[in-house]
Amino acid sequence: MNWVIVRRRMVDALSKLLMGLATVIGVFFLLWIMWTTLKFGLAGMHWDLFTKDTPPPGTDGFGLRNAFVGSLILLGLSLLIGVPVGLMAGTWLAEYGFHSRTANTVRFINDIMLSAPSIEIGLFAYAVMVGPMGHFSALAGSLALAILMIPIIVRTTDEMLSLVGNDVREAAIALGAPNSVVITKVTWRAARAGIITGVLIGLARITGETAPLLFTALNNQYFTTNIFSPMANIPMVIFQFALSPYTNWQQMAWAASFITVLFVLVLSILARWLAGRIHVQK
Amino acid sequence: MSSLDTAARIDKGSAPIKPKAGERIWRLTGDSLFHTAARFAAFLAVAVLFATVIAVAVDSWPAIKTFGVWSFLKSSQWDPVTNAFGAFPFIIGTLVSSAIAMVLAVPISFGTALFIAEIAPSWIKRPIAGAVELLAAIPSIVYGLWGLVVFAPAFAQIEPGINSTLGAIPGVGLLFQGPPMGIGMLSAGIILAIMILPYISSVMRDVFMAVPWSLRESAYAMGCTTWEVAWHIMLPYTRSAVIGGIFLGLGRALGETMAVTFVIGNSNVLSASLLMPGATIPSVLANEFTEATSKLYLSSLIYLGLILIGVTLAVRLLAVLLLRRLASREGAST
16 A cells, blocks of 8 residues: 555544544533532522622621622623613614725724723723722723623624615615614614624623723622622622632632523523524524 | 506595604604714724723823833832832733643644534534533633632642653753642643633634635545645635634733633742743732722833733734635625
8 A cells, every 4th residue: 555645544534533632622621610610609509699798708608699789780781881882883884884994994993892801991991980080880890891792792783784685774765764763663673683692692791701890890798789889799709709718708609600600601592592593584 | 446546546646645844853863863873882982992092001101101111021020119110020921821822722723623614523513613612601700710729739730740741851841840739820821721712713613614615625526635625725725814813812811811810829920930820911910909009009000901902902903904814805794
């Protein structure tokens, strides 16, 4: 047998083996992390987590109520800021900007923002809100989180609106509808599933974000709904509790991680399911 | 009969449905308001990028004024007591941990992407691609917690092995000596590699799958093996996007904060060994930001952030440019 062919086949077999191995490594780490989170997370589950506030250092007991409420408020505020801006910016790109030079520049910069390290956005929110206001606040945290999710919403909105056929738009215009009515009543509705997918992906992205909150919402040992003050939140609690010497705090960090991962997974699965429905409609 | 009726009515020319004057004006102003709002939102989405650079630069001005640029970059002093600050150990820490991550993540991502695109049977493709993408969904704080509590102790078990094998090589061995603590530069690099793997591999997989079938099939028809098609046909065709994906991963690694802070050991002193603790720009920001008492201390930390922004911005710019090159060549609109 020709030795060149033998060598080529061996290289091919080896490369396939290595490709398989590479895949196994990735999946292995995923399962390892999932398994640990599940094991420690379930061990740390306790009803008090949802009904009591975080216990002071060195005391017994469990409680994350203030952090759960704080995180929900932070996420809700981020949606309130991020969704309108992202939706409108994406709409401008797809419905007004088209492929003009300005629109393409906006897309380009948005793509750069898409991979912005969260710590940098945190510094920005600190510089424009915490510094001038003189104290940490939940509002500043929401601003940072909103900025992180806006590029995702802009991009999906732009893409999903571009998928809507022009015949639908023309039909609406022929009926005498002005642009804003065509967009709000026709194209937004046609692209609804895709736009919601973008929002869900954005929400999943910011759910576990910790770095920007370090500079903005910080943490709070007590229960508060005042958005102008520091607010307890799950990611900061994990950060603080995981590095603490108290066993009950460490257990709570795992429980909080487990719930965060679960929440993000549910969001991702929901987003994927919705994205699957888009293709059926098309 | 009825159709005749209709025709007759049309002939007579019934009055067109006219909106009331006020309603019409409102609809027109509403329309231009909507347009303005959309334009303003697009402006906001873009302005944030520039605003970030400006706002952070303004906040770091006191430190820039005190330390200058070059002497801040090369000084390795970091002493809040004497108010002497320098960025050198953190810049090196950031670059080294990211370099380790790239060395590990790029080949693994390449292999994973090829496995999914070329050799996996179709029934296993989706679950595996989904599993790898799930790695990106796990929040970085969870990576950090896992890295500290689970990975570091496990890694400490194999560190004596690294000491006696890699550490025994003359020259390079210096990099792999130190007590088996589990935390340090190498652990941070490994965890970063796991975190950026899904980003790089999903870009690679997408572009590999977009390689025209005619190209692949003609190579196979010539008798090429799978590896030869991948290396000589698919990789050259997708080169710019593949490099773009790698830069995207690099951008993530440079700016990653929480996971690194947990496992790098947070030592402000540079050490030759990768097994020793270190610090990166994001990790020192996360650790010391709330403790910064003096104005100059805070400003120096923000100055570090400004340097990070400069570096990651350049990397992300390059990534997006490279990713667009393939798309424009294909004539696909993005």
